[in-house]
Amino acid sequence: MASLSFNLISRQEFERLALEEELPIYAYPFWLETAGGEGCFRYATLTKGNELVALCPLYHPLKEVWILPPCCQHGGLYFAKAYRSASLSPLLFKDRRQAMELLLEQQKSIRYAHISLSSDTLDALPFYWDGFSLKVRYNYMLDLKNEEDPFENKVNRLVRRKVKESESRQCKVIFDIPLETIAPFLHDFYKKRRIAPVFCETILRCATVAIDRGNGLTAGLLSSSGEYLAVYFIALASGVGYSMATATKEDLPFANTALLYKTLIELRSRGIHTFDFEGSMLQGVEPVFRSLGGEQNLFIEMQKGSPSLFDRLRLRWHYQKLSKF
Known part of the structure; x- marks a missing residue:
C-alpha cells in the first residue's frame, strides 16, 4: 500500500491544481502573494502514490513562523475533492489524518503558528494532539443556485423594507465601477472605525489584481443625485463570491443592505453559485447576513506558541514594505 508523501511544487503547478480542485480564493498564489508578499510561500502537495490528497499553501513571512496573510479567512491545508466529504470511508479518513500528521512533521521547527482550516475540514484533532489550541469560528454561506427555493424567498421583511426604501429614493446599483472610485470611500470608512490601514491597503492591492484577472466584481449604490451611498468589492473564484470589502455613508442604514441584495442577484446572473x-461573527453584521438567507458554517482556528515582540515588529515592518495602493 502506497504511503503519503510531501512534495514541494512550482507556483504555476499549484495554481493549476487549485483551479482543478476548485479551491477557495485564499489558496490561489495570485491572492496570497498580493496579500502577503512574494517569496514568503512554499507550495506543496500531499499525495498517495499518484493520487492527490491535499494542497498546502504555506506562508512563512518570518523564519519559524506559520500564519495566514491578511485578508485570508483560512489556509495552509486544503483537501482534494475526494477527501472533503463529511462521511469518508475508513480508508480515506485514515489517509486524511495521516496527511495532517505528515504536514505537522514538515512544520515541526515552527515556534509560532496561527492558521485556520476551511469548513471542509472540521477534524483538527492531529493539530490538537500536537499542542495547538483550537477555537470555533463562524461564517455564513448562501446557496445562489437553488432555483426551486431562491434566496429572495428567504429574506426577511426588514431586508425587503430597506430595498424598497432604496427604490423609493430612486437609487440605482452600478456594477464594475472603477476601483479608484471605491478606494477613497474605503480609506475614509475604515479610518473612522479605527481599522488598521494595512487592511485597507491590502484589500485594495488584492482587488486590483483580482479584477485584472477576472476574479473580482465592484458595485456601488448611487443616489438620485449621482452620489455614491455605498460601495462593495467581491472576490470571485471557482463559482464562489467572497464579501471582501464594503463601505457605507453614515446614517443610511438601508444602503448597504440594498446594495448587497442587488449584488447577490447580479452574482447569480453571472454564474456564481x-x-x-465573510466577517460573519461581527455582532452588528451577523443579523444582516442571516436575514438574507445565509446558513451558518463553522471552521476551526488554531494557534501554537506566541509571537515575540520582535516578531510583531518585524511583521509590521514586512507589511509596511508591501506597495501601497
Whole structure:
C-alpha cells in the first residue's frame, strides 16, 4: 500500500491544481502573494502514490513562523475533492489524518503558528494532539443556485423594507465601477472605525489584481443625485463570491443592505453559485447576513506558541514594505 508523501511544487503547478480542485480564493498564489508578499510561500502537495490528497499553501513571512496573510479567512491545508466529504470511508479518513500528521512533521521547527482550516475540514484533532489550541469560528454561506427555493424567498421583511426604501429614493446599483472610485470611500470608512490601514491597503492591492484577472466584481449604490451611498468589492473564484470589502455613508442604514441584495442577484446572473459573507461573527453584521438567507458554517482556528515582540515588529515592518495602493 502506497504511503503519503510531501512534495514541494512550482507556483504555476499549484495554481493549476487549485483551479482543478476548485479551491477557495485564499489558496490561489495570485491572492496570497498580493496579500502577503512574494517569496514568503512554499507550495506543496500531499499525495498517495499518484493520487492527490491535499494542497498546502504555506506562508512563512518570518523564519519559524506559520500564519495566514491578511485578508485570508483560512489556509495552509486544503483537501482534494475526494477527501472533503463529511462521511469518508475508513480508508480515506485514515489517509486524511495521516496527511495532517505528515504536514505537522514538515512544520515541526515552527515556534509560532496561527492558521485556520476551511469548513471542509472540521477534524483538527492531529493539530490538537500536537499542542495547538483550537477555537470555533463562524461564517455564513448562501446557496445562489437553488432555483426551486431562491434566496429572495428567504429574506426577511426588514431586508425587503430597506430595498424598497432604496427604490423609493430612486437609487440605482452600478456594477464594475472603477476601483479608484471605491478606494477613497474605503480609506475614509475604515479610518473612522479605527481599522488598521494595512487592511485597507491590502484589500485594495488584492482587488486590483483580482479584477485584472477576472476574479473580482465592484458595485456601488448611487443616489438620485449621482452620489455614491455605498460601495462593495467581491472576490470571485471557482463559482464562489467572497464579501471582501464594503463601505457605507453614515446614517443610511438601508444602503448597504440594498446594495448587497442587488449584488447577490447580479452574482447569480453571472454564474456564481455560492456566496461567502465573510466577517460573519461581527455582532452588528451577523443579523444582516442571516436575514438574507445565509446558513451558518463553522471552521476551526488554531494557534501554537506566541509571537515575540520582535516578531510583531518585524511583521509590521514586512507589511509596511508591501506597495501601497
